[in-house]
Amino acid sequence: EVPVRVFTEREANYLAVMPVKEKPDMSKFLLCPMPGLIVSLAVEEGQDVSAGETLCVIEAMKMENVLKSEVDGTVAKIHAEPGDSLxxxxxxxEFD
Structure with a gap:
């Protein structure tokens, strides 16, 4: 299997001059994986965390989802607080 994209000559010419948009590096952020309400935060700004440590709990669809750290690091800034709907x-x- 090979992915194939077929263009007209005009589309191919436009594609040749289109800039490639690079995705921003979001590895230093904890993003909300689903719409929900923050129930609790288990960390504070400046706190060192290790991989697997609980960071916060989000309630979505009447279920509580525990978000854990994927990497070791330090919490630089907290952008949300308990009770916020995200x-x-x-x-x-955000991590350092």
């Missing part, structure tokens, strides 16, 4: 990909906290 959308998908909203920033919850």
């Amino acid at each position: 959308n998908v990909d909203a920033v919850i906290l």
